[in-house]
Amino acid sequence: MSSFLDLGVGQQYVKGLKELNIKVPTEIQEKTIPLLIESATDFIGLAQTGTGKTAAYGLPMLHHIDTENDEIQGLILAPTRELVQQIKKQLFKFTKYTDSKIFVEGVYGGEKIDRQLKALQRTTHIVVATPGRLLDLIERGVVNIKNVKILILDEADEMLSMGFKQDLNRILRYNTEKRNTWLFSATMPEEIQSMIRTYMSVDAIRVEVNKNALVNANITHQYISTTIKDKVNILTRILDRREHERGIIFCRTKAGTKNLTEKLKNEGFSVGALEGDMQQKERDKVMRAFKNESLQVLISTDVSARGIDVNNLAFVIHHQLPEHMEYYTHRSGRTARAGNTGRSIALIIPGELQKVHDIQRVLGITFKEITM
Secondary structure, X not given: OOOOOOOOOOHHHHHHHHHOOOOOOOHHXXXXXXXXXXXOOOEEEEOOOOOOHHHHHHHHHHHOOOOOOOOOOEEEEOOOHHHHHHHHHHHHHHOOOOOOOOOEEEEOOOOOHHHHHHHHHOOOOEEEEOHHHHHHHHHOOOOOOOOOOEEEEOOHHHHHHOOOHHHHHHHHOOXXXXXXXXXXXXXXXXXXXXXXXXXXXXXXXXXXXOOOOOOOOOEEEEEEEXXXXXXXXXXXXXXXXXXXXXXXXEOOOHHHHHHHHHHHXXXXXXXXXXXXXXXXXHHHHHHHHHHOOOOOEEEEOOOOOOOOOOOOOOEEEEOOOOOOHHHHHHHHOOOOOOOOOEEEEEEEOOOOHHHHHHHHHXXXXXXXXXXX
16 A cells, blocks of 8 residues: 555655644545646646545645745636635645745635735735636736646536636636646536537646546445325435434435424424525525534535535435436535445435436446335
């Protein structure tokens, strides 16, 4: 088994990693880190969330920063504010023991722009950003990305499905001849392939992890046949049996999310909603409660759950199956992270069995029917 030192990671970073209890490289880290530290190359990584991507690209990027130079040299784009904050926090912790300080700033919507403007007036080597807010700051002349050496797109498919395509294209047009682009995505829809063709070198190195497993192999997939009327009843029984476990229940709509949260609260369950109409403050409050385990279950729409990264979730429940196949991958991938096991349970009403068969076929997984 290789260690981070074997992969070429500097001693000062290994010390920071140890403190975070990151000792054994994951598959994506093993395949990616030596490549990206050694060579200036464009890179495409096909990997699910929860595989350790941040260290896989973050450590090499840190190795390439010249601290004598005050310009922005690294840019990381991610779909959500939560993910941006999390990446920034991790990079900060990786660099705890470095001899010379590497400065990282986060840029995202939902926070007063003045605070970010002020922070960016200091020396900044790496910017972690959501595309919309970054573009705003570039156009105001506050952020200059003309000298960026490495541009990373994290969860590229999520960024596109959230409507950031135009913003990304505008950002990617900058300094193409000077930089290397590293793209990470769980799926490879045509839009991403076209971005790769337009903005990346034909010699870009590709790395895939768990190539055949579109969905994490540690997840048990189950379904329960029920009716619309009986869904709440079934959910209360599932939650009763898992009173010490945490999980997420996915609904398709904002209204459905609110509605279900009310019903389960009235039944005395510790649940909180995440949906599109919430103020950022509210959202942060719910996420904090969920992370520190004072909330047991989150009820969320697909869009609102983006960027959530919480380990030790025992289950994901699909109140309805998602509209799009890849959403099933994103939803179920919230459980069984970092080597743990988890289960994904779908509530199926008459006429939906075909959908289960389709998901099984396309994603190469097997559902078991369970009864309550």
